[in-house]
Amino acid sequence: MNTGIKLLTLSGLLFSSMACQALTLSSDSVTNDQSFKNPQIFNQWGCTGDNISPQLSWSDVPKGTKSFALTMYDPDAPTGSGWWHWLVINLPADARGLPAGAGVEGGAKLPKGATMITNDFGFKGYGGACPPPNSKPHQYHITLYALDTDKIELPGNATAALAGYNILQHVVGKAELTAPTNAR
Numbered sequence: 001m002n003t004g005i006k007l008l009t010l011s012g013l014l015f016s017s018m019a020c021q022a023l024t025l026s027s028d029s030v031t032n033d034q035s036f037k038n039p040q041i042f043n044q045w046g047c048t049g050d051n052i053s054p055q056l057s058w059s060d061v062p063k064g065t066k067s068f069a070l071t072m073y074d075p076d077a078p079t080g081s082g083w084w085h086w087l088v089i090n091l092p093a094d095a096r097g098l099p100a101g102a103g104v105e106g107g108a109k110l111p112k113g114a115t116m117i118t119n120d121f122g123f124k125g126y127g128g129a130c131p132p133p134n135s136k137p138h139q140y141h142i143t144l145y146a147l148d149t150d151k152i153e154l155p156g157n158a159t160a161a162l163a164g165y166n167i168l169q170h171v172v173g174k175a176e177l178t179a180p181t182n183a184r
Helices: 004-020 160-168
Strands: 025-026 056-059 067-073 083-093 138-147 171-181
Touching: 004 025, 025 138, 025 171, 056 138, 067 160, 083 160
Parallel strands: none
Antiparallel strands: 025 056, 067 083, 067 138, 138 171
16 A cells, blocks of 8 residues: 555656646846836836836747747735736747737737737736735736647637636646836
């Protein structure tokens, strides 16, 4: 019985490592565990940034990657369900980054075929960090997902939750940058 448990544990570890392989995400605009700078701060709701999405690069792409998805999420938003700032799906498998400003409404700076999902500000684009006044720093998570599907099909009015559900069904690799921010 003890041998059976060891084999079950070993097979679980092997499956876990195969199911979600390494992926590296970096940025000239965002340093992991350091606060966002002005360009990435929202410019409404009392925040006075430039609302420019950060430059992002990725490497160490897992074998079997057929597309990517990118999200920026604030789990600390006082909503009971966090706050989705940016969601991009259907980034092509050969993409290795996005330039600063790629999150502009309309998606003109995104690779062909990539689509943005409506964020919690109510538009399809990048909505920068904007924590409530006098709040503790919020942890903004920029997450890149390597996916085992060429395309995620969603209706034009898809919510962030629906996009997240579909993304998580296809993950073969994941990388994340976190920026704790209370800047307004």
